[in-house]
Structure formats: C-alpha cells, structure tokens
Amino acid sequence: MSVKVISVLENILQANDQVAAANRARFAAAGVYALNIMSSPGAGKTSLIEQTLRALAPQVRIGMINGDTTAASMDAERGARAGAASVHINTGGNCHLEAHMVRQALDALDLSALDLVIVENVGNLVCPAGWDLGVHARVVVASVTEGDDKPYKYPTMYRGAEVLLLNKIDLLPYLDFNTDYFLQGVRLLNPAVQVFPISCRSGEGIGAWAEWLRARALKHG
Amino acid sequence: MSVKVISVLENILQANDQVAAANRARFAAAGVYALNIMSSPGAGKTSLIEQTLRALAPQVRIGMINGDTTAASMDAERGARAGAASVHINTGGNCHLEAHMVRQALDALDLSALDLVIVENVGNLVCPAGWDLGVHARVVVASVTEGDDKPYKYPTMYRGAEVLLLNKIDLLPYLDFNTDYFLQGVRLLNPAVQVFPISCRSGEGIGAWAEWLRARALKHG
Numbered sequence: 161m162s163v164k165v166i167s168v169l170e171n172i173l174q175a176n177d178q179v180a181a182a183n184r185a186r187f188a189a190a191g192v193y194a195l196n197i198m199s200s201p202g203a204g205k206t207s208l209i210e211q212t213l214r215a216l217a218p219q220v221r222i223g224m225i226n227g228d229t230t231a232a233s234m235d236a237e238r239g240a241r242a243g244a245a246s247v248h249i250n251t252g253g254n255c256h257l258e259a260h261m262v263r264q265a266l267d268a269l270d271l272s273a274l275d276l277v278i279v280e281n282v283g284n285l286v287c288p289a290g291w292d293l294g295v296h297a298r299v300v301v302a303s304v305t306e307g308d309d310k311p312y313k314y315p316t317m318y319r320g321a322e323v324l325l326l327n328k329i330d331l332l333p334y335l336d337f338n339t340d341y342f343l344q345g346v347r348l349l350n351p352a353v354q355v356f357p358i359s360c361r362s363g364e365g366i367g368a369w370a371e372w373l374r375a376r377a378l379k380h381g
Numbered sequence: 382m383s384v385k386v387i388s389v390l391e392n393i394l395q396a397n398d399q400v401a402a403a404n405r406a407r408f409a410a411a412g413v414y415a416l417n418i419m420s421s422p423g424a425g426k427t428s429l430i431e432q433t434l435r436a437l438a439p440q441v442r443i444g445m446i447n448g449d450t451t452a453a454s455m456d457a458e459r460g461a462r463a464g465a466a467s468v469h470i471n472t473g474g475n476c477h478l479e480a481h482m483v484r485q486a487l488d489a490l491d492l493s494a495l496d497l498v499i500v501e502n503v504g505n506l507v508c509p510a511g512w513d514l515g516v517h518a519r520v521v522v523a524s525v526t527e528g529d530d531k532p533y534k535y536p537t538m539y540r541g542a543e544v545l546l547l548n549k550i551d552l553l554p555y556l557d558f559n560t561d562y563f564l565q566g567v568r569l570l571n572p573a574v575q576v577f578p579i580s581c582r583s584g585e586g587i588g589a590w591a592e593w594l595r596a597r598a599l600k601h602g
Contacts, residue, residue: 201421201506201535202527229507232533253537255476255507283534284507285422286450286476305526305549306423312453313504314422316474328526334552336582361557 179259183294190271193380199301201283204327206235207360213242215370220377223277225265227257256288276377289316297322304337311345319349330359400480404515411492414601417514420522422504425548427456428581434463436591441598444498446486448478477509497598510537518543525558532566540570551580
C-alpha cells in the first residue's frame with residue numbers, strides 16, 4: 161500500500177498564492193498599484209508611510225493597510241491622520257500578514273477611489289518574506305541602526321525585495337555602519353534591487369523614492 | 382460518534398515544555414545559570430554578549446549558544462573571540478529557537494566547566510516569546526532607535542521577560558524617544574521586570590547589569 165503524504169505547509173502556501181492572485185487581479189481591475197512594506201520592528205515603516213503621503217497626496221490617492229499582532233491601531237491612526245484611507249488588521253498574534261487578511265482589508269477600501277495601496281506588514285525580518293500578498297512590489301526598510309550585517313543574516317527577506325529603503329541615514333555619523341559592506345551583502349543576494357538611502361526624520365532621499373513611486377502609481381491609475 | 386480533535390500547536394508546545402524541563406534539570410545539575418536573550422534584529426544582542434564577557438570573564442565561565450536562521454555563524458564567532466565556549470544553531474529558516482535545539486547545543490558544551498550559558502535567540506520580537514527553552518531568565522534587549530511604542534505593539538515579548546535591557550542610550554540626544562512613555566508601557570505589561578538602561582557602544586550601564594548577572598551565575602556555581 162502506498163503512503164499518502166499531506167504537506168500542511170505546502171497546502172497552506174498554495175492556498176495563500178491563490179488568494180494573492182485574486183488580490184492582484186483586484187488591484188489590476190481597479191488600476192491600483194500596491195506595495196508590501198516589511199522590516200524589523202522600529203525600522204521606520206509607519207514614518208515612511210507618513211512621509212510618502214506628505215510627498216504624494218492628494219495627487220496620488222493612497223490607501224493604507226496596517227498589520228499588527230494586537231488590536232493596538234496606533235499605526236493605522238497615524239496613516240489616517242496623514243490622509244490615507246486606513247484599515248487596521250489585528251493578526252491575533254500571528255507574526256506576518258497572509259493574502260486572505262489583505263483580501264478582507266480590501267473589502268473595507270473603495271479601490272475605485274485610490275491610485276496606490278500601501279500594506280504595512282508586521283515588524284519581523286523573518287516570517288513575512290515567504291507570503292505573497294498580491295502586491296506589485298515588496299519593499300524592505302532597513303535602518304542603519306540595525307547594523308551592516310543584516311543582509312548576511314536575514315537573506316530571505318533581502319532576496320525577495322524589489323525595493324530597499326535604507327533609513328535613518330541622519331544617524332550615520334554616530335554609528336559604526338559600513339555602507340559598502342551592507343550594500344555588498346545586498347547585491348550578492350539581489351543584484352536588481354532598487355536602493356534608496358533615506359531619512360524619515362530629516363526628509364533626505366524621500367523625494368527620489370516618492371518620484372519612483374508616483375510614476376508607478378499614476379501609470380496604473 | 383465523538384470527534385477527536387488533534388491540536389497540533391498545543392502538542393508541539395507541550396513537547397517543547399518537556400524538553401525545556403529537561404534542559405532546566407541539566408542546568409541545575411551542573412550548577413549553571415542560563416539566559417535566553419531576545420530582541421528585534423540589530424538591537425544589540427551580540428554586542429551585549431561581548432560586553433558581558435568582557436565584564437565577567439574569566440571569573441565567570443561562560444558558554445554561548447547562538448541561534449540564526451542560516452549557516453552564517455558570524456555572531457557565534459564573535460562570542461568565541463570574546464572568550465565564550467560557543468555553539469552555533471542554524472534553525473534552517475525557523476524564526477525562533479525551540480527547547481530541542483538548545484538540548485542539541487548543550488550536548489556540544491561541557492557544562493561542568495561553565496557557570497553561565499547565554500542563549501542568543503533569532504532576531505525576532507514576535508515568535509521566540511512563546512517558547513520555553515529551560516533557562517532561568519528571559520532577557521529582552523530593546524534599543525531606543527526602535528522607538529518608544531514597541532511595548533504597546535509587541536506586548537507578548539515584554540510581558541514574558543524577567544530583565545529588560547534598554548540599549549543604545551548613547552543615541553538618545555539624536556532621537557525623539559520618550560523614555561517615560563516607553564517605561565509606562567513596560568510597567569503596564571510587566572510591573573516586576575528588572576530594567577537596565579545601557580549602551581554597548583559607550584559601556585554605560587554595563588557594570589550594573591554585569592553585577593546583577595555575576596551574583597546569580599556564581600550563586601548557582
């Protein structure tokens with residue numbers, strides 16, 4: 161008799177990919193460009209979204225989907241205050257967003273009134289990397305305060321990104337951060353990734369990032 | 382007919398707790414004090430271990446067990462260079478350490494020649510919190526560069542700690558970090574946690590932490 165093997169994780173990931181494809185079709189039908197922003201806790205995802213809203217709104221109409229492990233919706237509220245149509249997802253302790261969570265959040269947004277949806281993932285440099293949400297670009301925010309060795313230690317996250325934002329560069333004078341060593345690690349894993357050095361605090365570099373994003377968001381509209 | 386429910390996660394956690402209890406018994410038999418150090422990526426776990434070794438060795442004989450998601454053993458090598466008997470665990474992409482991984486690492490250490498074992502968990506502020514490794518104290522390293530809202534957003538990690546090290550305080554003059562707001566969140570979750578403000582870069586506060594640890598490590602010896 162043969163043995164039937166049930167690969168639970170594989171089945172879960174396949175189901176996720178199907179929902180992600182449906183999310184992707186929904187974005188396409190509405191002419192909306194979508195981002196999945198991932199980082200360590202405290203690398204500056206919410207500050208980046210605030211700065212991006214400041215640079216692009218109201219010309220670019222932006223929705224924000226914010227994932228957190230609890231009911232604390234302070235980040236979603238920051239997005240709303242900055243002018244985004246904002247939805248909070250409480251993952252109930254889950255360490256990453258999955259496509260079905262984004263699907264539910266999309267039900268709460270009027271996509272026909274938006275050009276861009278920014279998904280802010282749970283702060284975690286390991287788990288979110290494996291989950292397709294149906295977006296156009298995966299954006300990793302690294303902060304210089306985390307140290308220059310992170311690409312070498314969390315390769316999956318860096319390998320899967322289309323865009324890398326290197327944040328908190330205003331703090332470089334006070335750190336031992338070797339930018340060449342950091343970027344060498346990034347390039348080894350992901351030669352095609354688009355890199356923007358930024359500071360959400362001083363605003364440095366935000367313009368170049370915002371222009372990159374504006375072109376894509378309006379092209380899809 | 383009744384339905385049998387198999388709770389996979391519950392079974393896994395029960396199995397983990399059994400192995401953790403065995404690890405705990407092994408530490409007790411050898412008179413070794415053990416720590417589980419957890420944090421976001423880049424909060425300074427390895428730098429803390431280097432500073433702790435500098436402050437306590439050779440009087441306190443220290444072993445280090447370093448968990449990473451890949452074969453990159455740079456952190457374990459930093460521990461070894463600083464004088465620790467050092468073991469690297471490659472979790473194979475897993476986002477946290479489990480008790481059986483620590484058991485395997487203990488097989489590679491001569492506990493009779495040690496007073497203290499420091500386990501450095503995978504950099505992750507969500508997943509490691511739920512897994513007992515059999516240590517005496519769970520230590521969370523928070524860095525001020527992550528922002529003052531982290532206790533409110535990652536409560537499980539802060540709730541379960543015996544010690545909180547608030548690192549990178551040398552950078553406070555360059556940040557908008559409200560220490561009172563941060564500590565208010567910590568105390569709400571965990572009134573009994575022992576807090577040490579430190580800077581692994583300047584060495585500030587390391588002495589008080591090292592004295593706290595020295596007393597415990599030598600009492601167990």
